[in-house]
Amino acid sequence: MIQLKPLIYLFFGTSLVLLIYMLIFLLIKNIKREKYKRWTKICNNIINNTVYSDDLNVKHHHKSIENLLLIKTFRKLLTKKIRSATVSFSGNSNNSLRKLYLKLRLDKYVIENLNTNNWHVKARAIQEIGIMKLENMYDKVYKNTNHRNELVRAEAQITIIKLVGFKGLKFLDSVTQPISEWYQMILLRELSHFDYDSFNGVDIWLKSKNTSVVIFALKLVDEYHLFELYKEVELCIEHPDEKVRQQTIRSITKIFNTTTANLFTSIFENETFNNQLEIAKALQKIGTEDDIPFLVHQLQTENIELKIILTRTIAQINPNNFETICSELDPDTYPMNLIILQIKEEITI
Amino acid sequence: MRILIAEDDALILSTLEFRLKKDGYDIITAIDGREALRKIEEHRPDLIISDIMMPYVSGLEIIGTVKEKYKDEMAIIILTTMGQEEVVLEAFELGADDFISKPFSPSELSIRIKRFALRKK
Amino acid sequence: MSWQSLLFDIFSFGIMLYSIILILSYIFIGVYSIGETKYYLNKNSFTDYNAISSSSEAPRVSIIAPAYNEGATIIENVRSLLSLHYNNLELIIVNDGSKDDSLEKLIAKYDLYKTSYFVNSQIKTKPVKGVYKSRKLIYRKLIVVDKENGGKADALNTGINISSYEYTVCVDVDCILEQDSLLKLVKPFLENTTKKVIATGGVIRIANSCVIENGRLIQVNLPKKFLPRVQTLEYIRAFLLGRMAWSRLNGLLLISGAFGAFDKEIAIKCGGYDTETVGEDIELVVRMRRYMEELDLPYKVSFIPDPLCWTEAPDNFKILGRQRNRWTRGTIETLKIHKKMFFNPDYGILGLLSYPYWFFFEFLAPIIEFFGLISLAFFAYFGMINWTYFINLLLMIFSFGILYSVFAILMEVLTYNQYKKKTELLKLVLTAVLEPIFFHPFVVYSAIRGNIDYLRKKKSWGEMTRTGFGTTNKTPTS
Numbered sequence: 001m002i003q004l005k006p007l008i009y010l011f012f013g014t015s016l017v018l019l020i021y022m023l024i025f026l027l028i029k030n031i032k033r034e035k036y037k038r039w040t041k042i043c044n045n046i047i048n049n050t051v052y053s054d055d056l057n058v059k060h061h062h063k064s065i066e067n068l069l070l071i072k073t074f075r076k077l078l079t080k081k082i083r084s085a086t087v088s089f090s091g092n093s094n095n096s097l098r099k100l101y102l103k104l105r106l107d108k109y110v111i112e113n114l115n116t117n118n119w120h121v122k123a124r125a126i127q128e129i130g131i132m133k134l135e136n137m138y139d140k141v142y143k144n145t146n147h148r149n150e151l152v153r154a155e156a157q158i159t160i161i162k163l164v165g166f167k168g169l170k171f172l173d174s175v176t177q178p179i180s181e182w183y184q185m186i187l188l189r190e191l192s193h194f195d196y197d198s199f200n201g202v203d204i205w206l207k208s209k210n211t212s213v214v215i216f217a218l219k220l221v222d223e224y225h226l227f228e229l230y231k232e233v234e235l236c237i238e239h240p241d242e243k244v245r246q247q248t249i250r251s252i253t254k255i256f257n258t259t260t261a262n263l264f265t266s267i268f269e270n271e272t273f274n275n276q277l278e279i280a281k282a283l284q285k286i287g288t289e290d291d292i293p294f295l296v297h298q299l300q301t302e303n304i305e306l307k308i309i310l311t312r313t314i315a316q317i318n319p320n321n322f323e324t325i326c327s328e329l330d331p332d333t334y335p336m337n338l339i340i341l342q343i344k345e346e347i348t349i
Numbered sequence: 350m351r352i353l354i355a356e357d358d359a360l361i362l363s364t365l366e367f368r369l370k371k372d373g374y375d376i377i378t379a380i381d382g383r384e385a386l387r388k389i390e391e392h393r394p395d396l397i398i399s400d401i402m403m404p405y406v407s408g409l410e411i412i413g414t415v416k417e418k419y420k421d422e423m424a425i426i427i428l429t430t431m432g433q434e435e436v437v438l439e440a441f442e443l444g445a446d447d448f449i450s451k452p453f454s455p456s457e458l459s460i461r462i463k464r465f466a467l468r469k470k
Numbered sequence: 471m472s473w474q475s476l477l478f479d480i481f482s483f484g485i486m487l488y489s490i491i492l493i494l495s496y497i498f499i500g501v502y503s504i505g506e507t508k509y510y511l512n513k514n515s516f517t518d519y520n521a522i523s524s525s526s527e528a529p530r531v532s533i534i535a536p537a538y539n540e541g542a543t544i545i546e547n548v549r550s551l552l553s554l555h556y557n558n559l560e561l562i563i564v565n566d567g568s569k570d571d572s573l574e575k576l577i578a579k580y581d582l583y584k585t586s587y588f589v590n591s592q593i594k595t596k597p598v599k600g601v602y603k604s605r606k607l608i609y610r611k612l613i614v615v616d617k618e619n620g621g622k623a624d625a626l627n628t629g630i631n632i633s634s635y636e637y638t639v640c641v642d643v644d645c646i647l648e649q650d651s652l653l654k655l656v657k658p659f660l661e662n663t664t665k666k667v668i669a670t671g672g673v674i675r676i677a678n679s680c681v682i683e684n685g686r687l688i689q690v691n692l693p694k695k696f697l698p699r700v701q702t703l704e705y706i707r708a709f710l711l712g713r714m715a716w717s718r719l720n721g722l723l724l725i726s727g728a729f730g731a732f733d734k735e736i737a738i739k740c741g742g743y744d745t746e747t748v749g750e751d752i753e754l755v756v757r758m759r760r761y762m763e764e765l766d767l768p769y770k771v772s773f774i775p776d777p778l779c780w781t782e783a784p785d786n787f788k789i790l791g792r793q794r795n796r797w798t799r800g801t802i803e804t805l806k807i808h809k810k811m812f813f814n815p816d817y818g819i820l821g822l823l824s825y826p827y828w829f830f831f832e833f834l835a836p837i838i839e840f841f842g843l844i845s846l847a848f849f850a851y852f853g854m855i856n857w858t859y860f861i862n863l864l865l866m867i868f869s870f871g872i873l874y875s876v877f878a879i880l881m882e883v884l885t886y887n888q889y890k891k892k893t894e895l896l897k898l899v900l901t902a903v904l905e906p907i908f909f910h911p912f913v914v915y916s917a918i919r920g921n922i923d924y925l926r927k928k929k930s931w932g933e934m935t936r937t938g939f940g941t942t943n944k945t946p947t948s
Contacts, residue, residue, distance in 0.1 A: 002486065004862040011869035015876045019899065022880050026892075044360065048367040051455055081360060088361050091454030120512040127516065151513055178663035185525045185660070186518070212663060219527075274735075304590045338588040345586045383688070402523070402555050404649065405686050410553060430520040435557055442608060 039074055043081045050100045051085065051093040069104060079106050083131050101132050114140060119149040126152065130159030138163055145171040154183045158190055165194040169220075172205045178212040187216070188223060196224060203232045214239065215247045222251040230255055237267060245271070246278050253282040261287055265294045273303070280309040284316045292317060296328055304335055311336075311343050319347045350466050351375040353394040355385035355411065356428065357403045365398070368455050369462070382406025389415060389423070396465055397425045398458075401436055409440060416444035424465050428453070478854050481845055488838060489863075492831060493870055500877050503714035507775050507885060510714075514776075519653040522660075523557055529656050530558040530636055531731070534629030535643040536622055537563055541570035545579050547643045550685030552611065556652040561612050562629045563643070567596075567619030576614050580604045593627040593742035596620035601632065622727075623743035623750040630734060630742055639731045640751075642781065646677055646687050647729065651778035655731045658772035665768040668733045668758050671725035672778030673709040675888070676702045678785060687780050692894040697790060699901050700909045701783045707878040710775060710885070717773035721824040723759075725771065727751030729779035736761065747807070749800015756808050763817045777886060791916045798920025801833050836917035868906050875902035 046065075068074045079101075086097045101107065113125035114137075126144065129137050141163070144156035157179070160168035169191075179187070205217035206229070214236065220226065221233055233255065236248040252260055264279045271279065280298075283291055295314050299307055311329065315322045322344070330336040352374050356362040359380065366376050377392050379385035383405040389397065397415065401408035408427055415423055424446045429437055437448050446465075449458055522528045533551060537544055544563075551561050565573050576582060587601035595617070602614040617628050626640055637659060639652065651672060658670045678698035681689035693699045716722040725732075727750065740757045743750040755771060762769040784790040805828060812829065814821040849855050879898055882888065889895060 002490075004859070004866045008862065008866050008869050011866065011873045015869070015873045018873075018876050018880050022883055022895075026883065026895075044363050047360065048364050051364050052368050052371060084358070085360055085364065088358065088452050089364075089455060090452040091456060093455050094452065120515075123516060151516060155516065180661050180663050181527075182521075182657060182660035185527050186521050188527070189521055189525065305592070308588065308590065335588065335590075338586075341586040342588040383683070383686075402520075402649075405683075405688065407553055407555070407649070430523070433523065433557075439608065 036077070039068075039077055040081075042068070043078045046078070046100070047081055047085050047097070050096045051089060065104075075106065075109065078104070079109075079128070082106070083128060086131050098132055107132070107134055110134070110137070111140075119152050123149075123151045123155040126155040126159050130155075130162035133163060135163055142171065146175050146177055148177070150177070150180070153177055154179075154186075157183070158186060161187060161190040166191065166197045166199040169199060170201060172208070172213050172216065173201060175213060176210055178210065179216060180212070184212070184216050184219060188219060191223075202226060202229055206232050206236060211239075211241045211244055214241075214244050218244070218247040218251040222247075222254045225254055227255045230257065234263065237263065242272055242275065246275050249275060249278045249282050253285055256286045261291050265291065268294075268298065273306070276306060277309055280306065280313050284313045287313060287317045289318060289321075292325065296325070299329060299336075304339075307335065308339050308342075311339050312346065315343045315347050322347065350396065350469060351377065351392060351394040352396045352398060352462070353377045353379060353385065353388060353392065355379040355382065355397065355399040355403060355408070357381055357400060364455065365458070368459065372459055372462070374462070382408070382411055385411055386414060393419075394423060395469055396462065397423055398428065398462075399425060400428045401433070401440070402430075409436070409443060412440055412443040412445050424469075426458075426461065426465075474849070474852050474854060478849055481849070485838075485842055485863075489867060492835070495827070495831065496870070496874055499715040500711050500874065502718060503711045504881070506714045506718040507710065507881070510775055511885065517657070519555075519650055519657075522653050522657065523555055526558075528556075528558045529659055531556065531560075531639055531652060531656060532629070532633030532635040532637070532734070533559065533561045533639045533641060533652075534626055534633065535561070535563050535641050536566050536625035536629065537568065537572055537643045538566045538619070538622075538625075539568045539570045539572065540643055541568065541572040541575055543644065544572045545575055546685045548576065548580075548612070550646070551641070551643075552609070553649065554647060554652050555649050556656075558635070559611050559652070560633065560635060562615060562632055563612070564615045564617060564625040564629045566617060566621070566625040573614070573616055577602065580609050580612055580614075581606050582612075582614055587632070589628075589631055591631050592738050593631055595624050595628045595631065598628060598632075621745060623745040623747075626750070627742040627745070630737060633734060636734055637731055638734045638737065639729070640727060641779070642728045644782070645674075645728050646682060646685065646780040648687070648776075648778050648780075651729070651776075654774050654776055654778060655729070658770075658774070659731070659733070662770055662772075665770040666733070666762070667772055668736050668762060668769050669725050669730060669755055670772040670774065671713070671722075671730040672774045673713075673776060674705060674726050674728050674779050674781055675777045676705055676783045677780035678783055680780065690888045692889045692891075692897060693783070693785075695785050696901070696904075696908070697787070698783045698785050699897065700905050701790075703875055703878070703898060703901050703905065706882050707875060710881050711874075711878055713773045714775055716824070717771070719819060719823065720770055721819040721827075722771045722773055723756055723820075723824050723828060724752045725755050725773075726779075728781055730755075732758070744807075747800060747803040748796045749804050752800060753804045753807065756804055759820050760808060760811065760817065763820055775885070777888065787912065791912070791919070794913055794916035795920040795923060798833075798836075798917045799924045801828065802921070802924050805829055805833055836914040837921065839914050840918050871906045871910075872902055875899075875905065 082097055082101050086094055089097065110125045110128055113121050116122055126141055129141055138160070141156050141159050144152055145160060147153040147156060157171055160171055202217050202220055205213050208214050208217070218233065218236065221229055230252070233248060233252050236244055237252070239245050239248065249264070261283065264283060268276060268279055283295070287295070292314055295310050299310050301307060314325060326340055329340060331340050352369060354362060354365050354369070354376065356365070357380060362378055362380065366378050370376050377388050377394060379388050382403040385399065386406055397411070399408040399411050412425055412427070415425060425444070426447045426449060427440050427445050429448055429450050440448060447461060449461065535551060540547065548561070548563060563576065581604055582602040583605055584600045585603050589598050589601065597618050599616040599618065602616070604610065604612050613632065615628060615632055617625065630638055637656065639655065641647065655670050655672055659667045661667070676693060676698055677687065678693035678695065679691045680687055681691065693702055713722060730751070732754075736758050737754065740754070740761045744753050744757070747753050759769070759771065784793055805825070808825070811817045811821040811825045813826060817825070846855065876899065879895070879902065883895070889898065
């Protein structure tokens with residue numbers, strides 16, 4: 001039989017230790033809070049003065065600032081505040097805050113943090129470089145754009161865009177790690193802060209072995225209407241990855257020409273169900289009267305979801321003519337009778 | 350002129366307060382939507398500067414409530430994040446008077462407020 | 471050696487072995503969850519949720535909220551749901567044949583009209599009587615569905631049929647959601663590059679004694695009554711430790727029906743919620759996982775440790791007993807439907823770890839405890855019990871229970887620290903000490919009742935009519 005007494009002591013003892021740890025933690029936190037309150041006031045004051053009057057002479061207001069800056073936690077707090085203010089304000093205030101950051105020599109510590117192995121400290125340093133636009137660190141950041149830790153490489157990619165705009169996209173040439181949809185969204189948003197500047201490489205990225213790069217390139221085509229790449233985009237419609245083809249359908253709809261609708265109708269039957277839906281939706285935007293016979297023919301599908309979308313497409317291509325076409329659509333049998341009713345209501349609103 | 354600023358980011362709030370006080374306005378601050386609504390009742394500001402995404406009560410609800418209750422007695426400028434065109438449209442539909450998107454320049458905001466002050470006279 | 475003593479040896483050895491494995495797995499869960507929570511918190515500090523709310527690329531989400539006789543609070547609840555921070559959203563309120571004036575109230579308040587919306591019944595449900603939308607542009611996200619009564623699962627299925635977006639979020643209409651809860655819940659769907667995320671869930675917390683105004687949580691308080699307070703502790707343990715560890719193992723079985731998101735396509739392909747079980751939320755997750763396993767597709771069920779949803783917990787033994795009884799039946803039904811996966815290597819972690827864990831430590835634990843007690847009486851009658859040893863055994867289990875709770879409280883303090891008053895923490899620790907004595911026996915009792923009810927009602931499956939919506943499996947302990 002197992003000796004139980006030691007276990008009982010062990011469990012009760014550990015509980016007690018955890019409780020004491022909790023108590024000490026809360027106590028220290030309480031003490032710190034008072035100090036933080038004071039520090040927060042100082043930090044806010046420094047930032048307010050900077051934003052208000054471009055007054056960088058911090059020593060003027062806070063004689064002890066140099067001593068305070070030697071304390072790591074204060075430095076962290078001030079850096080955090082400057083960072084968040086820099087993100088919130090544009091124009092002159094933004095410039096002044098960056099000058100303040102450099103004047104207080106806060107950039108010194110960024111390099112230190114950049115070289116650690118602790119991924120979130122490293123990622124934070126990279127983020128700071130981007131916010132403060134420390135262009136001289138471009139190379140150091142660029143090295144991390146294919147880092148194996150997702151957060152580090154994502155922050156590196158975002159920061160590169162922040163530093164040099166569209167030119168920064170060249171990391172897509174070599175990135176082998178996937179870029180999640182989330183970060184694709186963030187990258188596109190970062191780009192939107194810059195004035196559009198023609199950029200090269202999309203044709204190469206469209207052929208990348210990294211499918212997430214292909215998808216991102218397609219999104220760039222979509223976002224910036226890169227008509228000149230029509231031929232290259234068209235090739236992606238045969239990509240083995242379903243998601244790539246789906247994005248291709250979306251993107252090519254944005255740069256369509258007279259042959260696009262035909263392209264869609266020719267691939268329709270061999271596509272996956274999801275992509276058939278996608279094509280039907282795309283034809284709402286670019287379809288013409290010529291496509292209606294094709295759409296009517298496809299209505300024979302058993303799938304009701306597809307039927308609804310196809311009917312909507314037919315209606316939207318020519319709303320005025322929908323009434324006449326309806327007679328061809330089996331308007332008296334279920335479910336077409338109800339679908340037609342719904343679509344009719346939609347186009348009259 | 351009395352201005353109420355509703356913004357859940359304490360740093361932005363304090364910066365705006367600092368700046369607009371120096372510009373010579375009477376400033377009331379609120380750190381969330383609920384506090385904002387209460388202080389609007391209490392102080393009847395001439396102008397409200399409000400963030401959209403705030404705890405408890407969103408900026409959109411503030412616009413709705415204020416415009417229903419006080420009509421054009423109070424002007425409203427909303428602060429939004431870049432790219433939220435749809436939200437801006439919704440805000441205008443509800444009766445917002447102007448918007449400014451983050452990141453924004455405090456000087457620009459200050460100029461826009463002056464315009465409202467002039468109109469008020 | 472007499473037969474009694476042989477039986478006794480087998481009995482004590484069995485109990486011992488079971489306790490040891492149970493304790494070891496709890497230790498593993500506790501320790502293993504730390505890494506996941508830490509990773510999440512670190513990563514989350516980089517996240518700018520504005521990106522999602524401002525992007526047209528943001529996933530499109532349908533919230534489905536079934537309502538049955540909620541007339542008293544429905545307007546408030548809908549308003550609160552409409553104020554969530556999220557743009558690509560449609561809010562589907564399913565009126566499940568309420569006998570009160572819920573529908574009339576909604577029509578009047580939101581200026582609704584009946585559309586000729588065609589309901590594509592991909593999942594079979596009770597008939598839909600009407601689909602309503604608002605004439606006012608500002609309420610364009612709102613869809614109200616009126617249908618014949620069919621229970622919660624049926625109402626959710628109707629919502630899924632009507633939703634036109636790719637993700638569905640199912641909520642209890644009376645839950646208080648944090649305003650950024652949707653942003654957080656949806657993010658995992660965009661994150662994974664190698665595995666398809668099929669469902670995500672967030673932490674449910676207890677709202678008793680909290681200050682709530684206009685359907686929003688204003689101030690968090692620890693429940694003043696004992697019963698909800700114990701449940702608070704239960705929830706902290708289950709969500710902060712249990713779910714995080716299971717999520718890290720990718721073996722999570724339960725996304726709470728009170729607030730969870732699903733990939734709609736997969737949910738429909740699996741046939742939607744099962745209307746035949748009282749544990750429809752756990753059953754759906756298990757079925758979706760099983761579906762992915764059978765097709766051999768890489769997938770993940772994600773869990774977010776942030777407190778996203780607040781709900782009122784039962785504050786008397788009668789309602790609590792009913793709730794636990796239902797959870798027990800839900801667990802049994804789910805385990806039975808999917809018994810094929812029991813230690814089946816074809817189902818990976820799901821078959822080898824998650825399912826057996828649920829079987830042995832969720833389903834079997836109360837039964838073993840109950841029979842342990844009966845056997846104890848039996849052996850005591852024959853004077854075979856070594857009382858010192860027995861009391862030590864109880865003390866050992868008791869002390870471990872406290873250790874686990876204290877660890878959970880510590881994790882809560884180190885992470886979210888929702889209960890800020892010092893007396894609240896003290897009370898929580900005290901609750902941890904009292905729970906095994908005053909609360910746990912009742913939970914075991916209710917579970918046994920659940921087992922009995924399950925065995926009895928088995929024959930009369932067909933006539934199961936449910937009235938209320940209190941059926942959500944908010945948290946079984948783990």
